[in-house]
Amino acid sequence: MNSQNQDSKARILDESFELFRKHGIHYVTMDLIAGTLGISKKTVYANFPSKEDLLYHCLRNYIGQQRNVMKQLLEQAPNVMEGLVSLAWESTSRMSETNPLMYVELDKYYPKLSKELMDSRREEDYRELVSLIDRGKAQGLMLQGINTDIATHLFLAQVQHMNNYELFPISNYPRTELFTHIFITFLRGIATPKGQAVLNALLEQNNISTG
Numbered sequence: 001m002n003s004q005n006q007d008s009k010a011r012i013l014d015e016s017f018e019l020f021r022k023h024g025i026h027y028v029t030m031d032l033i034a035g036t037l038g039i040s041k042k043t044v045y046a047n048f049p050s051k052e053d054l055l056y057h058c059l060r061n062y063i064g065q066q067r068n069v070m071k072q073l074l075e076q077a078p079n080v081m082e083g084l085v086s087l088a089w090e091s092t093s094r095m096s097e098t099n100p101l102m103y104v105e106l107d108k109y110y111p112k113l114s115k116e117l118m119d120s121r122r123e124e125d126y127r128e129l130v131s132l133i134d135r136g137k138a139q140g141l142m143l144q145g146i147n148t149d150i151a152t153h154l155f156l157a158q159v160q161h162m163n164n165y166e167l168f169p170i171s172n173y174p175r176t177e178l179f180t181h182i183f184i185t186f187l188r189g190i191a192t193p194k195g196q197a198v199l200n201a202l203l204e205q206n207n208i209s210t211g
Helices: 004-021 029-037 041-047 051-076 082-095 100-109 113-138 149-164 177-189 191-207
Strands: none
Touching: 004 029, 004 041, 004 051, 004 100, 029 041, 029 051, 051 082, 051 113, 082 113, 082 177, 082 191, 100 113, 113 149, 149 177, 177 191
16 A cells, blocks of 8 residues: 555544544444545545445554553653542543443444444553553552462453443543543552652642542
């Protein structure tokens, strides 16, 4: 694939994802995507044979971009606690920019795709969080007696329950608020007094009150 085709495909992915994120999945058609990009529908189909294939690559591309952003945030942070909090703020910022209907419709209309993406993310998230908790222990910010494996699985299970729309209806539980509570409660539970002090200072700096 030459560079022009690569640029065209990348543009389709970026613009299509923005449409999915703004309007949800069901509303966005291949005609709308082509019209928004100012290209023919034939060109869209030449790169992505179906809407499901396009959606899959949009989400994989977005996940990859987010991984890179998160890696940079962790590398720039002076310690694990500050890195994790930076990741949380980045995640909530992205959530606030996304119509929650996109995730509802992903589960409803593309359950197999949703599960595949969730499973692949869970494996990567597990490995990364295990590594971060162990680093936090080495820095004296996280309790030595915490079972890293159990703590990681518990946190990821709680995050997964954000997609339980019967338990947490979107109308009553904004995803940014829900994630913030899950994340801060998790960090408080595994932090040493030193880690608690760092976390409290960060929350105060960001004007976040958790009681």
